[in-house]
Amino acid sequence: MPAAEAILTVSHVSHSFGGFRAVDDCSFEIAAGSISALIGPNGAGKSTLVGLIGGAMRTQTGSIHFAGRNISRMSAFKVARLGLLRTYQVSREFAGLTVMENLLVPPPNQRGESLFNALFRPSLGRVQDRELADRAFEVLETFGLLALRDEYAGNLSGGEKRLLELARAVMAEPKFMLLDEPMAGINPALIARLDGHIRRLRDDHGITFLLVEHNLDVVERICDRVVVMAFGRTLAEGQMSELRENPEVVRAYLGGGLDERAAG
Amino acid sequence: MDLILPYLATLVVFFFIYNIFTWGLNIQFGYAGVLDFTFITFVACGAYFAGVFALGPGSQQNGFEWILGLNLPFPIALLAGALAAGVLGILIGLIAINRLRSDYMAIVTLATGTVIYGLVSNFTPLFDGFDGLAGLSPPFAQALGLNSNQFTYLWVVVSGVVMVICWFIAQRILTSPLGRTMRAIREDQDAAETFGKDTIRVRLIAMSMGAVLAGVGGALLMGFIGAFSPAGWTSGETFVVWAALIVGGRGNNWGAVVGSFVVAVLINEATRYIPPVTADPTLIPTVRNMLIGATLILVLWVRPQGIIPETRRRFFQLPLRPGSPPVQEAESARG
Numbered sequence: 001m002p003a004a005e006a007i008l009t010v011s012h013v014s015h016s017f018g019g020f021r022a023v024d025d026c027s028f029e030i031a032a033g034s035i036s037a038l039i040g041p042n043g044a045g046k047s048t049l050v051g052l053i054g055g056a057m058r059t060q061t062g063s064i065h066f067a068g069r070n071i072s073r074m075s076a077f078k079v080a081r082l083g084l085l086r087t088y089q090v091s092r093e094f095a096g097l098t099v100m101e102n103l104l105v106p107p108p109n110q111r112g113e114s115l116f117n118a119l120f121r122p123s124l125g126r127v128q129d130r131e132l133a134d135r136a137f138e139v140l141e142t143f144g145l146l147a148l149r150d151e152y153a154g155n156l157s158g159g160e161k162r163l164l165e166l167a168r169a170v171m172a173e174p175k176f177m178l179l180d181e182p183m184a185g186i187n188p189a190l191i192a193r194l195d196g197h198i199r200r201l202r203d204d205h206g207i208t209f210l211l212v213e214h215n216l217d218v219v220e221r222i223c224d225r226v227v228v229m230a231f232g233r234t235l236a237e238g239q240m241s242e243l244r245e246n247p248e249v250v251r252a253y254l255g256g257g258l259d260e261r262a263a264g
Numbered sequence: 265m266d267l268i269l270p271y272l273a274t275l276v277v278f279f280f281i282y283n284i285f286t287w288g289l290n291i292q293f294g295y296a297g298v299l300d301f302t303f304i305t306f307v308a309c310g311a312y313f314a315g316v317f318a319l320g321p322g323s324q325q326n327g328f329e330w331i332l333g334l335n336l337p338f339p340i341a342l343l344a345g346a347l348a349a350g351v352l353g354i355l356i357g358l359i360a361i362n363r364l365r366s367d368y369m370a371i372v373t374l375a376t377g378t379v380i381y382g383l384v385s386n387f388t389p390l391f392d393g394f395d396g397l398a399g400l401s402p403p404f405a406q407a408l409g410l411n412s413n414q415f416t417y418l419w420v421v422v423s424g425v426v427m428v429i430c431w432f433i434a435q436r437i438l439t440s441p442l443g444r445t446m447r448a449i450r451e452d453q454d455a456a457e458t459f460g461k462d463t464i465r466v467r468l469i470a471m472s473m474g475a476v477l478a479g480v481g482g483a484l485l486m487g488f489i490g491a492f493s494p495a496g497w498t499s500g501e502t503f504v505v506w507a508a509l510i511v512g513g514r515g516n517n518w519g520a521v522v523g524s525f526v527v528a529v530l531i532n533e534a535t536r537y538i539p540p541v542t543a544d545p546t547l548i549p550t551v552r553n554m555l556i557g558a559t560l561i562l563v564l565w566v567r568p569q570g571i572i573p574e575t576r577r578r579f580f581q582l583p584l585r586p587g588s589p590p591v592q593e594a595e596s597a598r599g
Contacts, residue, residue, distance in 0.1 A: 054458065080460035087458075094451035096515075097444070098576060104441070105448040106459040112441030115469050119433060125441045150578045172459050 007032035007176055007208050008053070008084075013062035013072075014232075015048055022048040024232030025062070030176075030225075035202055035209040037219040037240075040229035041252065046212050047089070049229070050180050054086035055079035067175065081108065083175035089184060091161035093168075095154030099145055102153045102164060103136040104129065106172035136171060143167040143197065159190045166197055176208045177201075183215045191215070195222045216240065228252070266413075271537060273416045275529055277488055280423040281481045282528035286508045286520035287434040288477030293506075294514035294574070295443055296470030297450030298361065299370035302377025303478055303505050305356075306349040308384070308497040310479025311486040314338075314345030315397040318487070322392065328399070330392050338403035342426070342483040349479025350472045357471035361464060365453065377499065385494040396493020403487045423484045430477055434517050437473060446470050447515070500553070504532050507556050511563045513570025522571050531555050 006029035015023040023045040030036050040046050051057045053064055055076035063072045071079050094102050110132075111117055112125020140146040143163045148156065153164060162182065169177055182198075183191050195218055201207045213219050219226060220240035228235045228243060230252040236243055243249045285307065292298040318341035321333030336344075360372040385394045392398075402415045403422075410418060437443045449456045449463050457463050486492050504527060512523020531552060541547045563570065 056454070076454075076457040077460050077462050080458050085458060088455070092452050092455035094448045094455065096451050096574070097447060098578075101444060101447075101577060105444060105456065105461075108460055110441045110445075113445055113466075115437075115442060115473070118440035118442040119436050122436055122440055129441065150576065152576070168459075 005032050006030060007067055008210065009065040010049070010053070011063055011065075013049070013052060013059055013064060015045075015052060015057070015060050017048075021232055023052070026229065026233050027062075028227045028234050028237060030208065030210055032208050033202065033206060034224045035198060035211070035222055037211045037213050037223040037226045038229060039213060039216065039219060039226060040235070044229040045232040046229055047180065050086060050178060050212055053079075053178060054084070080172070080174075083173075084178065085169050085172050085174035085176065086178040087165050087169065087180055087182065089181045091158070091165055093153035093156070093161050093164055095152065097153055098150050099140070099153055099156070099164060100133070100136060100149040102168050103139060103171045104132050106168055107132050107135075108172065132171075139167050139170050144193075159186055162186055162190070162194065163197075166194065170201065170205075173205075174207060176210070179209065179211045179213075181212055181214065183213060183218055191218060198222060270413045270416050273413075273420050275533055276420050277416065277423050277484075278533045279525060279529045280420070280427040281484050281488075282505070282508065282524040282533075283427055283521050284430045284477050284481040284484070285505045286512065286524040286528070287430060287517055288474040288481070289505050289509050290474075290514060290517060290520050291434060291437060291446075291477065292470050292474035294509060294516070294520075295438060295450065296446040296467050297453075298357075298467055298471050298474075299366060299373065300471065300474065301370045301374040301502060301506075302356065302380075302499070303474075304497045304499065304501040305377040305380055306353060306475035306478035307482035307485070307501070308492070308494075309352045309475075310345035310349040310482030311492040311497075312345075312384070312391045312397065312482075313348035313479070314341040314483030314486045315400060315492055316391070317341035317344040318403065319397060319400050328392055328395075329389055330397060331390060338487055342480065342487070345483035345486070346476045346479040349482065350476040353472035353475025353478075354468055356475075357468045361467050361471060374499070377502075381494065381497070381499075392493075394494050396491060396495070397486070398491040398493075400486065400490040402490060419484075419488050423488070426480060426484060430480060431517065433473070434477070438517065442466070442469070504528055504556065507560045510570060511559055513572040513574065515574030516570070516572050519570050519572035519574075526571075527556055527559060531559065 008030040011027045013023055013026045014021060026045065026049065038046055038049070052059050055071065055074050055078065059072035063070055065071065066079070066082055066084050069082060071082065094105065110125070111128055117124050137146065140149055143166065145160065145163055145167060148160065153161070156164060182194060186194065198209055199222055202209060211219070211223065223240065225237065226240050226243055227237050228249050235252055236246050236249050289300065289303050292300045316330050316332040317334050317336045318338055319333055320335045322328040322330040356373060356376050359376055360369045364372055384391055387393065404418060405415045408418070445456065445461055445466055449461065449466055453463050508523035508527040509520055510523070511527050512521065513519025535548060535552050538548055
């Protein structure tokens with residue numbers, strides 16, 4: 001892996017809720033074009049960190065830089081407009097919109113979104129919608145959701161919703177995707193499809209990925225680099241195969257799990 | 265005939281005006297999910313400002329006092345009322361939408377409306393306090409030499425024309441990408457935010473445009489009745505518009521029309537001309553409110569999405585990229 005430029009830099013970030021330090025002087029970098037993972041035991045501060053990076057919460061101390069910009073105190077929609085897209089642990093589809101409409105919401109710079117154009121120049125929005133719908137058809141085709149395009153997103157199965165999340169994210173044309181437990185509650189066959197999609201998006205669209213994931217087999221299979229968090233800070237970084245040998249990591253997180261697996 | 269026709273014309277005027285109200289609330293709640301529990305405040309704002317633009321100056325000697333009093337033609341007064349309501353929509357939106365969501369937002373709109381109600385009914389220099397505005401001569405009537413029945417027919421036409429314009433405003437927002445973004449925000453505000461949507465701005469637009477329609481309707485009401493006072497915009501009136509929208513079908517402007525016909529016209533307005541029961545004058549108004557409530561409960565039971573619910577937008581008809589075969593019913597991904 002050649003040393004690539006860092007697209008996301010987290011430096012000395014701390015965040016407390018009341019007296020509890022959820023994130024405590026955490027630092028790491030994510031290389032552009034990589035597929036990385038953020039792992040750690042429950043309560044390690046991963047979700048808080050995802051919230052801080054995505055702009056759902058303001059960083060208290062330390063700084064987060066994305067693509068050369070300080071995003072530590074930026075609101076979520078502004079972070080998104082820089083090309084950083086996060087997903088949530090549970091599917092957050094627009095339930096009352098059709099699958100197709102779910103894909104037409106994300107694209108940036110839609111001319112029909114201005115009130116003036118909506119009222120006085122509706123054709124601008126319609127013309128652009130046609131282009132976007134064409135693109136959405138292709139995306140739906142690759143994700144195998146085309147047949148469901150006119151179904152309400154709320155009626156989809158859990159797995160289909162996960163695919164929809166990824167398809168919808170592609171329409172936003174992000175530089176960076178921060179996926180919060182994308183494989184949670186998904187059957188193994190679909191996991192294989194999802195990680196295929198992730199790799200394809202990295203290779204074809206140059207999207208950088210950071211996955212928060214508990215499924216370590218998936219992490220080992222698709223991630224170039226792994227950041228381990230425990231007690232709010234970075235414990236170790238490296239490849240999954242190395243980390244499995246790292247005694248500190250094993251003690252903090254993997255220990256029981258690995259032993260059980262060896263025993264079982 | 266001399267009695268029935270003007271009566272029906274009056275009902276038609278109320279029907280048209282309530283359509284405008286219901287579409288306004290639909291933009292706020294049906295499209296964008298903004299819980300505006302003080303809708304009637306925007307109606308009042310439109311009515312008051314249209315009033316003080318169209319009326320002459322009030323004077324303390326006569327016991328009437330109000331701001332402005334510009335004596336301007338009614339069309340200008342109507343625009344002023346709409347604009348004032350739109351601005352008030354942004355102001356209340358800034359208080360309620362900026363940091364709050366759902367039920368908290370709803371409570372704040374209600375509270376803000378109550379504060380405004382208290383202010384307007386007690387601070388007489390503004391709109392003559394609890395007595396309210398009065399004495400607006402029927403617009404256009406003198407110039408056209410109309411008697412009061414003919415004025416009612418004229419107002420059917422005037423409010424009808426204005427209603428058609430409002431229909432286009434409401435429909436164009438609904439069918440535009442802006443409307444789609446509003447509906448996405450209604451479904452999941454955080455998710456919309458992660459796609460770079462400025463959800464506060466979009467919801468303020470919805471709040472303000474809904475308020476503009478409320479203000480337009482209020483101005484038409486002012487022009488029709490010629491008077492407006494706090495007795496006419498108690499918070500119960502907000503509930504009538506809400507009931508109309510929920511019964512008719514939120515997210516669908518045709519549904520809003522059905523709801524405004526059933527709730528606002530058939531139940532709320534048509535019953536106003538039933539002679540009061542001498543033994544108990546409050547009987548009919550009470551039964552009217554019970555009927556509205558019962559209709560609402562019935563609809564929520566048997567058809568919670570409303571009589572004509574939000575339409576599903578299909579994309580079969582869209583021209584695909586050139587050269588691609590027409591989209592067939594592809595095999596189900598559920599396979």
